[in-house]
Amino acid sequence: MVRSLLPLSALLMGSAFLLFAGGVNGLILPIRGEAEGFTAASLGLLGTGWAVGYVAGCMRTPALVARVGHIRAFGAMCAIAAIAVLLSLVLITPWVWIPVRALSGFCFAGAAMIVESWLNERADASSRGRIFGIYTMVNLAATTAGQMVLTLGDSNGYFFFVLAAMVYCLALLPTAISATTTPRPLTQVSLDLRGLWKNSPIAVFAVLMVGVSNAAFGTLAAVYAARIQLELDDIAFFASIPILAGAAMQIPVGIASDKFDRRKVLIGVTVFALLADALFLFTGATQPLVVLALSALFGATVFSMYPVIVAHANDHAEPGTFIQVSGGLLLVFGIGSIVGPTVAGFAMTSFGATSLFAITGVAHILLVLFALLRLKIAPPVTAENKALFQAKPLARGSTPETAALAADQSELDADQPSQKPTSTPPAENDPKE
Template sequence: MMGRVVVSLAAMFVSLALFIAGTALLTTVLSLELVREGYSALVVGVVLVCHSIGFVLGSFFSTRLIVRVGQVRSFSAFAAVGCAAALIHPMWVDAVLWAVLRGLVGFCAAGLIMVLESWISARATNATRGALLGIYQVVYFFAAALGQYLVSFDTAEAYTIYSVVAILVVLSLVPLALTRAEAPQVTAAEHLGFVALYRLSPSGLFGGVAGGMIVSCFLALGPVYASRIGMSIPQISYYMAMAVLATMVLQWPVGRLSDRFDRRWVIALSSAVAAGGAALGIGLGEIAEWVVYIATALLFGLAGCLYPLSLAMINDNMDAGDPVRASAGLLLAYGAGTCLGPVGGALTMQWIGPAGLFGFTGGLFALYTALVVWRGFTTQALPVEQQGRFVGIVATQTAPALLDMDPRAEPFDAAHGVEISDTTDSTDTASA
C-alpha cells in the first residue's frame, strides 16, 4: 500500500526537488552577486527579503488562480514566470529591479509549492501521512543542499548559473505535466489568529516568529558573511549546504528529547545551545574556519527545529479544536518572521561587521531562551505523559497544504469539534 502511494507521487517529489534546488541556488547566487557589486549588507537583506514578502502574499492570493484555471495550468504559469525572472537577473544588476523580481519569484514559489503539496497531501491517509511527511522532509533538505552545492559550479556573475536556475525551475514542470493522476481540489486554508495562538502558547507563537526570522536571516545573509570572512565560492557552497543538512540531522534527536522530557525545558536548552554557538561564531569565527562550521551547525541546525517544536507546544495545549488551523496560523506567524529577519540581520552586520549575523540571530535565541525559562517558572507545566508527539515539518517555502499530512491531525472530528482519541482532562490553555 505505502509503496504504491510513494510510486504514484514520484513525479510530485521529483518536481519538488527540482524546484527547491533551483530556488535555493538562486538565493545564494543573488546574495553573492550583490556583494560583488559592492552593495551593503542592508541592501542585500532588503532585496532578498522581498522573496519572503512575495511568498506570504502568494500563499493568500495564488489559490484563486489555481481554482480558476486548474492545477497543471497554474503550475505552468508560475514556473514560466519564475524561469523568466531568473533569466532577467543577470541582464540588469539593479537592486530595485532585483527586489521586484524576488517578490515575483516568491509569489510564484508559493503557488508552485501549494500545487505540489496539495497533490501530495490529497493522497495521504491516516496510515501513510506520517511516512509521506518524512519523505517530503528528506527530499526538501537534500534538494536545498544540492542547490547550495551547485553554487560552486560557476561564478555568481556568470550568466550560466542563472540558466541552471531556469533549467531546474522549468524542468520541475515536466513530471507534473506528464502525470496521469487526477488533480485534487485546492481550497483556501483557514488559520487561527495570532491572539488565539498566544492564548494557547505564548512560547509557541514567539518560537514560530523567531524561527522564521533566524532561518530567513541566515539563508539571505549567510553567503554575505562567508564571503566577507574570505571564503571562496566553492567554500561558500559547501558551507551553506552543510547548514541545510545540519537542520535535517538535528531535528530527530531534538524531537525525541522533547517527547520524553518537559518540552519547554528542551526548547530552552536547545535555544541556549544555539545562542552559545552564535557567541562562539562571534568570538572565534573569523579566526578559524572550523569554528564557523560548528557555530553554524548549532545555530542554523537548531533554528530549523524552532517551528516544529513551537507547533508541538501549541498542539499540546489544544483541548479541542482543529490542529490544522492552528498549524496554518503558526505558519503565518513564521512567514511574518521571514519578512523581518534579513533586514534585522543586515542592520546588525552594518553596525558591527560580518559577525553581526551571529550577533543578531544569537540575540534572538537568547531572548527566546529567557522567555521560555520565565514561562517555565511562572506557569504550570503540562505533564510529559500528556504531551503530544513531535513531528518534523519544514517551514521554509511551505504552503498550508503540507499541514494536512501532520499525523497529529488524524484524530480530529471536524463535525463535533473534538479530538476523537482525547481522554485527558483539560489543562491550562497557556501553560507553555
C-alpha cells in the first residue's frame, strides 16, 4: 500500500516545491521592483510577460515532451526557471525582468502540465476526484506559504531570489528519483474562438474580463499595498488572503450555481466584486485591518468566478468536447491576463495606485452588462442538463492538463476522440448560450 502511494507522494511534493517557488518569485519581484523605483507600468508588464509565457507553455509543452520525454522536459523546465530567478537578481532592470518573467511563465506552465499528466495517469474512476482535491489543496497551501515566507526576511537582499531558485531545483528531485511509469502524451488543445463563442458567448466574454481583472490584481496587488504604505508583513497578507478567500467561497458559490441559473449567480458575485472595487476606490482606506478585509471581499468574489464560467460553458458543450472547451477558455483567460496588467500598470503610473481598482471595476461592469444582455436573449439551462460544478484551482495556475485531471471518467471517455495526442514519447531512461 505504501509503495503504491510513493509515486503519487513524489509528484505532489514536486508540485508543492514548484508552487512554493512560484509564490516566492511572484511576490518578491513587484516588491523589489517597487523598492528599486520601477514604474507601475513596467511592473505591470511583468504580469503581461508571465501570461504570454504561460499561454505559450500550455500550447508548446506537449510537443516538447513528445520529443524528449517527461522527466527530461520537467528537469529542463525547473532548471531554466531557477536560472531565470537568479538572472532577475543579477540584472535588476525591468527590461531584463520582463522577458525573464515570460521565460518563467513558460517553464512554470510546462512543469505543471507534466506533473498533472503523471497524476492523471495514476487516477482511475474511483480516485480521480480525491487526487484532484489533494492536488488542489497542496498547491494552494504551497503558493500561500511561498508568499508568506517573505514576512521572515528583508526583501532588499538576495535571500528570497536564491531561495526561490533553490526550491525550483528541489522540485525536479522527487520525479527524477521516483520509479513511476512514463505517462501518456500530454493533452493538447488549440484556441478555437469561433467554436467557443458558438458554445457560450457569455463564457468567452466573462472569462476574458476575469482574466483582465484577476491578472491585474495578481500582478500589481503588492505594488498597490506598498504605495499605500503597508509594511512587508501586511503586503504578504494582502496578496495571500484573497487567494484563500476565493478558495473558500467556491463551495457556497458552487452550491448556488448548481441550484440557480449560473449567469445570475455570476452576476451576483460580480456585483459584490464591484462593491469591493468601489470601496478601494472611494474610501481611501490605508489602515491594515480595513485594507485586508477589503482584499478578502475582493478575493472571495473574483477568484470564485472562473469555476462558474467553466461550469456554464460545459453545460452547453457537446459530448466529447469537455477538455477542448475548458482548455480553450483557459487560453482566452490567458489573453485577458496579457491585457490586464499592462493597462492597469500604465493607469497606476498616470493616475495613482487606486487606478488598479478602476481597471478591475471596468472589467466587472462590462461583465455584468454583457451577462444581463444574454439573460434577455437566451433561456437558462434546465437542471437536468447542467454539468456538475467543480471547484478549481486559480485559473492563472491551471493548464489543459488540469482540465483533464479534474474531469470524471465519463467525460474523459467522451473526450478521447477529440484529443490531439502527440506522438509516443521516448523511454525516459535513454440554443446555445
